[in-house]
Amino acid sequence: MKYFLNFILAVSLTGCSYYIASLLLRNELPFWQALIIGFSVVSLGALTEALGSPIWLIVFVPFPVGMFLLYLFLNVTVPQWFLTYIITLTIYTVIHIPMSYFFKFHSLIPAWQLS
DSSP states (O other), X not given: OHHHHHHHHHHHHHXXXXXXXXXXXXXXXXXXXXXXXXXXXXXXXXXXXXXXXXXXXXXXXXXXXXXXXXXXXXXXXXXXXXXXXHHHHHHHXXXXXXXXXXXXXXXXOTTOBOO
8 A cells, every 4th residue: 555655646746747847838738648647657667667677777768758748748849848858857856855855765666765
């Protein structure tokens, strides 16, 4: 049950970072699309971790999926999409710091606990 709650929290916070970044740039990504991106990114990261992949692969694999889905959902120019993605990563990093402290996550991947 704890893993499920951590998973939902990770998906929500990751989705929120995409949503907030789109709001800041007035792209207005619907919240349900931000949650789809968050679910995809967290699920893929958790799956990659569960398969015993090395850390570099766990970190790398979700990036192209998040980037592609954001581009697909936003339907804006490439520079606007890239700026939105950079802001998303910044917000994700800011969210990540307290999450790492309070929940002992290496990232917002629920199974990837600090050692």
